[in-house]
Every structure is written in C-alpha cells, then in structure tokens.
Amino acid sequence: MLIRAARAEEAGALSELALRSKAYWGYSDAFIAACREELRLHPGDIERRRTTVAEREGRAIGFATLDGEPLEGELGMLFVDPLAIGQGVGRRLFDHTLDVARGLGFTRLILGADPNAEPFYRRMGAVRVGSEPSGSIPGRELPLMAVDLRV
Template sequence: MDLRPARADEAGLLSGLALESKGHWDYDEAFLAACREELTLRPDDIERLRTTVAEEGGRVLGFTTLEGAPPEGALGMMFVAPGAIGRGLGRRLFEHAMAQARRLGFARLTIDADPNAEPFYAAMGAVRIGSTPSGSIPGRELPLMEYSLTPC
C-alpha cells in the first residue's frame, strides 16, 4: 500500500469514499444524505486540506485531511473503504498524518470523531476533551478528541 498526496481530480472519488465509509456504521439513507455536503471535497479543497490517500493496486482505499495552521489544527477527515477496515490501513493513515503534522510544526490536533470511531482514536492515543455539535445533524453531538504531538 502506498500513501501519497491526493490529486484535485480525485475530489469526487474521495467524497464518495467518505459517504461509503460513513455508511459502514449502518446509518440510514436519510442520515447519510444529511451528511453529504459536509463530507464533500471539491477540487480546490484537496491541496488546501493537505489530503493524503492510501492506494493499493491503483485503487484508493482511504484518505485523511490535515487542516489548520501550526501550532494547532485538526485531523479533519479520515475515512477508510469498508472492505479495507480491519487491515491496519487506518493506523497507517493516522500515523502518517501525525508524522506530517509534526514535520509542519503542529503541537496539537483536534478530531471531531464519529461516535463509532472514538475507540479507534483513543487506541491511537487521542483523548476525549468534550463534545462538538455535528455539522450535519442538528442536536447531534460528536466526541471532541485531542492528539498531542511530541517531538520524535
């Protein structure tokens, strides 16, 4: 598996992957439709959000975005194709994003986690520091997590 910067022409593919990945948690169609705009990447977002893809055999299996400006930013999006979940891809993407963040001078990243992904982020070393309102579903709260970056 290779990790590489995403290309602007992959924005639609990545948006679709985000929705497919979100659907892994058995959310219904109405819920996913409400999330569509928030999970949509546009070509001009790709570079600005420091988007990285995981690719295997020419197929994109996951991606992350690293948002903000040092010293504090966010792991904005992290999605893995449902068929690739459980193969260590999420760990590789997360570790790559954290290494990139360190190189860029970030000291702290926040993560607005899907409740189903909170255990994964906790296993990676992120700590829940509160909650944040969903950008898609009125009244829904998401775990707000923090990952502190320390020099290696």
C-alpha cells in the same frame, strides 16, 4: 499499500469513499444523505487541506486531511473504504498524518470523531476533550478529541 498526496481530480471519488465509510456504521440512507455536503471534498480542497490517500493496486482505499496551521491543527477527515476496514489502513493514515503534522510544526491536533470511531482514535492515543455539534445532524453531539504531538 502506498500513502501519497491526493490529486484534485480525485475529490469526487474521495467524497463518495467518505460516504461509503460513514455508511459502514449502519446509518440510514437519510442520515447519509444529510452528511453528504459536510463530507464533500472539492478539487480546491485537496491541496489546501493537505489530503493524503492510501492506495492499493491503483485504487484509493482511504484518505485523511490535515487542516489548519501550526501550532494547533485538525485531523479534518479520516475515512477508510469499508472493504479495507480492519486491515491497518486507518492506522497508517493516522500515523502518516501525525508525522506530517509534526514535521510542519504542529504540537496538537483536534478531531471531531464519529461516536463509532472513538475507540479507534483512543487506541491511536487521542483523548476526549469534550464534544461538538454535528455539522450535518441538528442536535447530535460528536466526541471532540485531541492528540498531543509533543509526546
């Protein structure tokens, strides 16, 4: 597996990957449609959001974004293609993003997790620090988690 910087022309494909990944949890088509805009990456987002791709055999199988500026930033997105879930792709992307963040001087990353992904982030060392409203589904609350990069 290769971890590399995303390219602007991949924005559409990565947006579709995010939707497939979200659908992995069994959400309805209507739910996924409601998330479409929130999970959309535009070509101009790729560099600004420090988007990283996990690639296998020339195909993107996951991606992550590192948003904000030091000292505190955000793991804005981390999605793995359903066909690659359980193969260590998420862990590699998470670890890579934390390494990049540390190198840039971040001391803490926050993330809004899908409730189904909260156990994964806990295993990665994130702790729940509260909740935040969903950007797509009115009335839905998402776990707000944080990772201290100084430890």
